[in-house]
Amino acid sequence: MNPGQIRDVSALVRSLGPLTRGQRVFSQNTPFSSCYFVKTGAVKTVTVSERGDERILGFYLPGDVFGLSSMNRRSYSCSAIALEHTSICELPFRQLEQLARSIPELQHHLFDLMSREIANAENISMLLSSNTAEERVIALLLNVSEHHRQRKLSPLQFRLPMSRSDMGSFLGLAVETVSRILGSLHKQGLINITGRTVVLLQPARLSQRLAVDPDAPATKGDDFCWSPGHSHTVAGVSGMPAANTSGTAR
Amino acid sequence: MNPGQIRDVSALVRSLGPLTRGQRVFSQNTPFSSCYFVKTGAVKTVTVSERGDERILGFYLPGDVFGLSSMNRRSYSCSAIALEHTSICELPFRQLEQLARSIPELQHHLFDLMSREIANAENISMLLSSNTAEERVIALLLNVSEHHRQRKLSPLQFRLPMSRSDMGSFLGLAVETVSRILGSLHKQGLINITGRTVVLLQPARLSQRLAVDPDAPATKGDDFCWSPGHSHTVAGVSGMPAANTSGTAR
DNA sequence: CGATTGCTTGACGTGCGTCAAGAGCGGTGG
DNA sequence: CCACCGCTCTTGACGCACGTCAAGCAATCG
Structure with a gap:
């Protein structure tokens, strides 16, 4: 990508302040908007069944991207929760998709x-x-x-x-x-x-x-x-x- | 999509003649090129471990698309095998990706x-x-x-x-x-x-x-x-x- | 036609879930 | 500082679900 393009992408990215253990990035069944990039720390994704028990779908460490599995839906299929002191970047997916066309x-x-x-x-x-x-x-x-x-x-x-x-x-x-x-x-x-x-x-x-x-x-x-x-x-x-x-x- | 675009996409799609039970669409570790759409019949995807045992990753019925999981690699991570008399369409991925830009x-x-x-x-x-x-x-x-x-x-x-x-x-x-x-x-x-x-x-x-x-x-x-x-x-x-x-x- | 493959059913053993009881460990407050 | 709490983690005893082994049909095939 050339510098201009990189700037365009960077303009979309928002850095989310340090999360503490247990804090949620997004919650299951809330409207989907973004996927996320882990800068430091760790995140788990979790789904809760109608029965009430929860299941962990994955762990995400620095460098990983999470939230992608929900992009074909209106809402997130899982919750994302910080496992420790964590900082992440938000990537608004629709805008990213839009930008990807060019x-x-x-x-x-x-x-x-x-x-x-x-x-x-x-x-x-x-x-x-x-x-x-x-x-x-x-x-x-x-x-x-x-x-x-x-x-x-x-x-x-x-x-x-x-x-x-x-x-x-x-x-x-x-x-x-x-x-x-x-x-x-x-x-x-x-x-x-x-x-x-x-x-x-x-x-x-x-x-x-x-x-x-x-x-x-x-x-x-x-x-x-x-x-x-x-x-x-x-x-x-x-x-x-x-x-x-x-x-x-x- | 407008008629012209549909024509462009259609031009990429190649229909693969009826496969018989056991016939392979692609094999694990061969170069990746396309994903596939099931028209009729059924397909399973299978990986073989170094130990020699095989594991089925999924079944694909009419309307499903398979072969996507390998697109970030050089070669297929699994084999695809017809379960019965089956007809499919081939979707050359790189060209599809190219076309998707417009x-x-x-x-x-x-x-x-x-x-x-x-x-x-x-x-x-x-x-x-x-x-x-x-x-x-x-x-x-x-x-x-x-x-x-x-x-x-x-x-x-x-x-x-x-x-x-x-x-x-x-x-x-x-x-x-x-x-x-x-x-x-x-x-x-x-x-x-x-x-x-x-x-x-x-x-x-x-x-x-x-x-x-x-x-x-x-x-x-x-x-x-x-x-x-x-x-x-x-x-x-x-x-x-x-x-x-x-x-x-x- | 034997031979291979797919499916079923029984007997048996075991990996791991469940229940239960501690053992750290950190936090909070007095 | 200790007492008390709520965690997470460990360890043991026990039983069940399911894997393994084995045997016996039905269907397909060369």
């Missing part, structure tokens, strides 16, 4: 963003549809890790912005299960975890758990590698590691 | 399509993340039903285009479980099922199973709102009923 690069970029969201959501589906609890938790950890790597932050040591309960809701697991899995990974020496602070001690092993058929489950001390996993993250946290689909295996 | 309606339509795909995939995630096997199967049945309703076909009696095994793979269930659930629904008089032919005998009851907390033994106002024509199916079968998230309940 800026091909912008149009392409929007397509690209949405396409990533689709691929990402599909990966999550795959992860959920038949992986063990351990695999899901590991996938989440590796995903946050990958996100940090992309942001040039330490991929091996970081703080999880979300609670155990959030993780559970996102991964389709009970809080207790999440807690047990993390504890178990800790005992096995694969990670360190204190509260929300994580250290990945053996990232290669963790990746293996995702990619390798767990015939020999967790024999402590086996050393052979499979293949140093790559092709990992797709987009944001919401971009889960290529949901390696444990398939029918268990 | 036809705002087209651009908007593309955004709309992609947004639906996102919402749809999110719904599937929600469905998978914590619903019982029965709820998942019912959701699939109701979804196909809804699709038929929209196509002005009988929503109460239809043929499932996919095998039990496909259903299982899609829903994250073992084939046996799918079979058992269908059998159980049959015994309860909620559906008739012979092979792949389904009759929904008590659609209202089926919907209830999805939305109502199974504490109370049914028999509340049988007729059900879902806001007709809203939020129900999003796109094709892949548009699952607003995955009512049984939440922590079980």
